[in-house]
Amino acid sequence: MVSSADSTARPPRPITFSGSLLDRAGNPRRNAEWLAEKRDLASSRFLPMRELKPLIDVSGKPARLAWQPVDFARRHASLPTIFLGLQGDIAHFAIDCDADETVATLHGETVKFIDVRSIAPMVAPEEAAILAQARSLIDWHQRHGFCAQCGSPTTLAEAGYSRRCSNANCRAQHFPRTDPVVIMLAVRRDETTGQEMVLLGRQPQFMPGMFSALAGFMEPGESIEEAVRREIAEETGVPCGAVRYIASQPWPFPSSLMIGCVADALDATITVDRAELEDARWFSRDEIALMLENSTNPEATPRMPPPLSLAHQIAKRWLAGA
Numbered sequence: 001m002v003s004s005a006d007s008t009a010r011p012p013r014p015i016t017f018s019g020s021l022l023d024r025a026g027n028p029r030r031n032a033e034w035l036a037e038k039r040d041l042a043s044s045r046f047l048p049m050r051e052l053k054p055l056i057d058v059s060g061k062p063a064r065l066a067w068q069p070v071d072f073a074r075r076h077a078s079l080p081t082i083f084l085g086l087q088g089d090i091a092h093f094a095i096d097c098d099a100d101e102t103v104a105t106l107h108g109e110t111v112k113f114i115d116v117r118s119i120a121p122m123v124a125p126e127e128a129a130i131l132a133q134a135r136s137l138i139d140w141h142q143r144h145g146f147c148a149q150c151g152s153p154t155t156l157a158e159a160g161y162s163r164r165c166s167n168a169n170c171r172a173q174h175f176p177r178t179d180p181v182v183i184m185l186a187v188r189r190d191e192t193t194g195q196e197m198v199l200l201g202r203q204p205q206f207m208p209g210m211f212s213a214l215a216g217f218m219e220p221g222e223s224i225e226e227a228v229r230r231e232i233a234e235e236t237g238v239p240c241g242a243v244r245y246i247a248s249q250p251w252p253f254p255s256s257l258m259i260g261c262v263a264d265a266l267d268a269t270i271t272v273d274r275a276e277l278e279d280a281r282w283f284s285r286d287e288i289a290l291m292l293e294n295s296t297n298p299e300a301t302p303r304m305p306p307p308l309s310l311a312h313q314i315a316k317r318w319l320a321g322a
């Protein structure tokens with residue numbers, strides 16, 4: 001039997017920016033011949049990106065990625081090209097077009113360069129996941145043109161999954177990094193009412209009425225559990241015990257991995273760190289349910305962030321019994 005809690009635990013779509021259908025082909029893509037052959041096949045597809053914005057076909061609903069044929073790639077062979085993966089036999093690539101102004105002319109009525117955050121909710125989930133991969137990788141290449149060890153120029157290598165130092169005495173290899181961020185709900189049972197309560201905070205730059213899960217970058221030499229407890233304590237003064245992992249989300253702005261958790265709070269007293277937060281409060285289950293329902297209504301106060309966010313998804317899963 002499926003209970004109502006089970007059915008709400010199953011989201012209608014994967015967490016945004018995950019769920020790509022592409023096989024990244026991590027082993028064959030290291031083979032330069034294999035890669036060159038795929039890059040020149042008539043069946044291969046190429047996604048142009050300008051200023052980290054993908055080309056999107058907006059002529060139908062949902063919007064779709066505006067893949068270009070191999071002729072496009074041949075005309076722009078000098079531009080940085082990243083292998084995204086295979087779907088069946090079809091190879092998919094992203095091309096960083098910033099160095100070629102002529103590509104701007106692709107932008108028109110039916111296809112447009114649109115930023116990833118705006119377009120993600122408008123495309124199929126598996127296409128949003130491809131955008132996360134392409135955006136993070138191209139951004140990393142753009143910002144890592146020089147070797148961190150010796151300062152010499154680096155060049156794109158291994159289908160876009162590393163950069164190699166050009167200095168023959170160095171030859172250091174650099175890899176794209178992913179920055180882990182913990183995002184969490186602290187929960188406790190109110191001693192008087194017996195109600196389960198959830199701790200949310202408000203940053204000064206949030207839209208009016210928005211409260212969200214606390215979050216922060218993990219530090220070197222720290223476990224996920226330790227980072228969760230440290231961030232909650234720093235921002236609200238609330239000590240926590242057990243920490244449970246709920247779900248994660250790639251966040252390509254520029255290349256974070258959001259790690260969603262629930263932590264058991266050991267005390268209800270809140271001391272807000274005003275440098276980080278404007279407010280922090282305990283909300284009941286019923287309030288959280290309403291805040292999720294109101295998440296896409298900009299007039300609603302209080303409300304949680306929209307379904308695109310991991311804060312929304314972990315709150316939804318927690319309500320459903322996770």
Ligand SMILES: [Zn+2]
Nearest residue numbers: 147150165170
């Ligand atoms: Zn070097």
